[in-house]
Amino acid sequence: xxxxxxxxxxxxxxxxxxxxxxxxxxxxxxxxxxxxxxxxxxxxxxxxxxxxxxxxxxxxxxxxxxxxxxxxxxxxxxxxxxxxxxxxxxxxxxxxxxxxxxxxxxxxxxxxxxxxxxxxxxxxxxxxxxxxxxxxxxxxxxxxxxxxxxxxxxxxxxxxxxxxxxxxxxxxxxxxxxxxxxxxxxxxxxxxxxxxxxxxxxxxxxxxxxxxxxxxxxxxxxxxxxxxxxxxxxxxxxxxxxxxxxxxxxxxxxxxxxxxxxxxxxxxxxxxxxxxxxxxxxxxxxxxxxxxxxxxxxxxxxxxxxxxxxxxxxxxxxxxxxxxxxxxxxxxxxxxxxxxxxxxxxxxxxxxxxxxxxxxxxxxxxxxxxxxxxxxxxxxxxxxxxxxxxxxxxxxxxxxxxxxxxxxxxxxxxxxxxxxxxxxxxxxxxxxxxxxxxxxxxxxxxxxxxxxxxxxxxxxxxxxxxxxxxxxxxxxxxxxxxxxxxxxxxxxxxxxxxxxxxxxxxxxxxxxxxxxxxxxxxxxxxxxxxxxxxxxxxxxxxxxxxxxxxxxxxxxxxxxxxxxxxxxxxxxxxxxxxxxxxxxxxxxxxxxxxxxxxxxxxxxxxxxxxxxxxxxxxxxxxxxxxxxxxxxxxxxxxxxxxxxxxxxxxxxxxxxxxxxxxxxx
Numbered sequence: 001x002x003x004x005x006x007x008x009x010x011x012x013x014x015x016x017x018x019x020x021x022x023x024x025x026x027x028x029x030x031x032x033x034x035x036x037x038x039x040x041x042x043x044x045x046x047x048x049x050x051x052x053x054x055x056x057x058x059x060x061x062x063x064x065x066x067x068x069x070x071x072x073x074x075x076x077x078x079x080x081x082x083x084x085x086x087x088x089x090x091x092x093x094x095x096x097x098x099x100x101x102x103x104x105x106x107x108x109x110x111x112x113x114x115x116x117x118x119x120x121x122x123x124x125x126x127x128x129x130x131x132x133x134x135x136x137x138x139x140x141x142x143x144x145x146x147x148x149x150x151x152x153x154x155x156x157x158x159x160x161x162x163x164x165x166x167x168x169x170x171x172x173x174x175x176x177x178x179x180x181x182x183x184x185x186x187x188x189x190x191x192x193x194x195x196x197x198x199x200x201x202x203x204x205x206x207x208x209x210x211x212x213x214x215x216x217x218x219x220x221x222x223x224x225x226x227x228x229x230x231x232x233x234x235x236x237x238x239x240x241x242x243x244x245x246x247x248x249x250x251x252x253x254x255x256x257x258x259x260x261x262x263x264x265x266x267x268x269x270x271x272x273x274x275x276x277x278x279x280x281x282x283x284x285x286x287x288x289x290x291x292x293x294x295x296x297x298x299x300x301x302x303x304x305x306x307x308x309x310x311x312x313x314x315x316x317x318x319x320x321x322x323x324x325x326x327x328x329x330x331x332x333x334x335x336x337x338x339x340x341x342x343x344x345x346x347x348x349x350x351x352x353x354x355x356x357x358x359x360x361x362x363x364x365x366x367x368x369x370x371x372x373x374x375x376x377x378x379x380x381x382x383x384x385x386x387x388x389x390x391x392x393x394x395x396x397x398x399x400x401x402x403x404x405x406x407x408x409x410x411x412x413x414x415x416x417x418x419x420x421x422x423x424x425x426x427x428x429x430x431x432x433x434x435x436x437x438x439x440x441x442x443x444x445x446x447x448x449x450x451x452x453x454x455x456x457x458x459x460x461x462x463x464x465x466x467x468x469x470x471x472x473x474x475x476x477x478x479x480x481x482x483x484x485x486x487x488x489x490x491x492x493x494x495x496x497x498x499x500x501x502x503x504x505x506x507x508x509x510x511x512x513x514x515x516x517x518x519x520x521x522x523x524x525x526x527x528x529x530x531x532x533x534x535x536x537x538x539x540x541x542x543x544x545x546x547x548x549x550x551x552x553x554x555x556x557x558x559x560x561x562x563x564x565x566x567x568x569x570x571x572x573x574x575x576x577x578x579x580x581x582x583x584x585x586x587x588x589x590x591x592x593x594x595x596x597x598x599x600x601x602x603x604x605x606x607x608x609x610x611x612x613x614x615x616x617x618x619x620x621x622x623x624x625x626x627x628x629x630x631x632x633x634x635x636x637x638x639x640x641x642x643x644x645x646x647x648x649x650x651x652x653x654x655x656x657x658x659x660x661x662x663x664x665x
Contacts, residue, residue: 146197154201157194158233161194164187164191165191169242188244191244198226205219205223206260214303215299215307217307221307221308224311227313228311255318259322259325261322262296262326263322266327267330269288270286270334278339278340278343279343282346286354290355297319298362300319320373321373324374325374331377338385344385344392345389348385351377351382356376455505455512458494459512459513463516466487467520470520471529474525479540484547484550484551488551492554510558510559511560513555517555518569519652521551522569522652526602526606526609526652531609532609537576541576544570545569548570552566568591568648572591575591576609584612585620588603592624592631596631596632597646597647597649598628599649599654600628603624604654
């Protein structure tokens with residue numbers, strides 16, 4: 001940790017036993033200065049003026065400049081400059097007041113009332129050059145500010161510094177500092193340097209956060225609280241330019257430290273060059289980079305963000321922007337060294353499809369949003385890389401096509417007859433062209449995703465169109481009218497659009513429509529709006545058989561290969577219309593054997609439609625449960641238990657009603 005003592009060794013902090021470098025007169029005596037008696041010369045024991053004080057700060061500034069970091073030197077120099085300006089303004093503004101006070105109380109200029117342990121001890125110790133060691137006694141705490149910073153008790157250290165800062169501001173406002181300006185300046189500079197020490201500790205905590213060790217949640221919470229406390233204590237620069245009350249901008253220090261930490265982590269993850277392996281080496285490098293960024297951001301979300309959030313400090317956005325900027329910087333460097341279409345393609349593909357993917361962070365609750373973040377590569381850089389890639393690709397493909405054309409021309413010169421495949425001329429030229437193009441353009445995944453999306457939208461449009469037509473099924477109007485024909489007409493119209501789809505996808509879509517129609521039909525049967533008894537139940541069974549035949553014939557004519565759906569509706573119809581009750585068990589066995597994804601609730605709903613009586617229902621239900629258990633064991637760990645991966649009843653919701661319980665139990 002950068003301790004205030006080591007960071008500012010140029011400003012020597014002496015103990016009471018050490019001799020003072022700058023001697024000041026005893027309290028209660030005031031020597032005449034050039035301002036009091038024009039033309040007179042100051043004596044050797046006169047108190048130092050602003051010129052002497054400036055020389056002191058000049059020496060300490062030079063010493064500090066030789067050891068501290070660049071930003072600390074600039075801050076130190078600005079501190080002394082603003083402090084001199086503040087002291088000069090206070091001295092000039094208070095000249096008249098000092099003269100009147102000197103007339104009233106000769107030799108003493110009294111300041112505001114503060115505890116004697118601060119005023120008396122502060123005056124004596126400042127004359128001997130005491131610095132950070134004496135902050136302990138002046139603030140009445142048991143530990144020095146340096147010790148508190150070392151122990152990362154940042155809020156306690158800030159409170160002590162804030163207390164001394166308030167006292168120094170009051171002392172300057174009352175012009176008491178003029179009795180001992182050197183001591184006052186040393187204490188003021190000591191406060192500033194300890195503030196810088198706190199800022200350095202903030203940076204150190206941030207640097208350690210993403211290390212291999214677990215996150216120190218207490219330290220992060222302390223950091224967040226001290227930053228907010230400093231912002232509340234110094235909301236804006238003072239009107240008189242007093243350096244003591246100047247905002248320290250620790251939040252900015254924290255954000256800069258987060259950016260530096262992210263840059264170091266990214267640099268370490270992708271430090272080496274791609275090497276002689278070319279595209280393979282670059283791909284491996286980018287994979288390492290992506291893994292490191294993903295791991296660090298997961299740690300930020302799981303451990304770092306909760307620690308900051310407990311203190312009301314947002315951290316996720318800051319880290320997200322920092323890592324995004326670091327990745328962008330590293331990618332810009334890699335783009336400058338990319339050579340050949342393979343390396344350019346790897347770079348562009350990683351930026352657009354890997355890092356730019358919503359799944360980059362690997363969990364659904366974390367997304368690397370691209371809206372608030374700047375482009376990973378500048379538009380000009382991206383355009384240049386695309387242009388270079390296209391140029392390389394055109395050259396390579398042209399060369400390949402020239403070679404293919406030479407082979408074809410040799411065949412043409414020999415007057416060889418073209419190959420015939422399924423009654424059509426067939427030439428390997430188109431296959432070669434496709435292979436060369438597909439080698440450099442990785443279209444398979446985008447095409448599959450786009451096709452699946454298109455298929456889902458087609459099906460959703462059909463479902464929205466025919467869903468109202470299912471509601472008239474299993475009603476008394478359905479018993480006497482052909483309400484299924486309008487529904488099937490819409491299905492046939494929809495199937496004509498599939499002629500423009502590739503055969504494989506067309507068959508998949510048609511089978512999905514077939515399954516949807518059968519599933520929704522059964523859903524209406526198992527959740528009827530009206531109950532049928534006697535002749536109406538027999539009529540409904542016959543009607544279901546006719547509808548099943550019409551559905552099967554229609555989809556067979558359209559070319560559907562989902563023949564496994566043909567038995568579902570007839571099996572349920574047979575259970576409803578079976579006159580010999582002992583055969584109902586056989587129909588149940590056929591239904592469960594053909595559709596193992598059926599559940600106990602579905603069997604209950606089917607038996608409730610038939611109303612067989614308590615004992616028979618119990619016997620059939622027990623037999624069905626044994627069949628379901630056997631089907632489950634046969635399926636093992638292979639998934640849902642549906643035969644061949646087919647799913648039908650599993651997607652049919654059957655609410656457990658009181659009517660079912662009364663009927664079956």
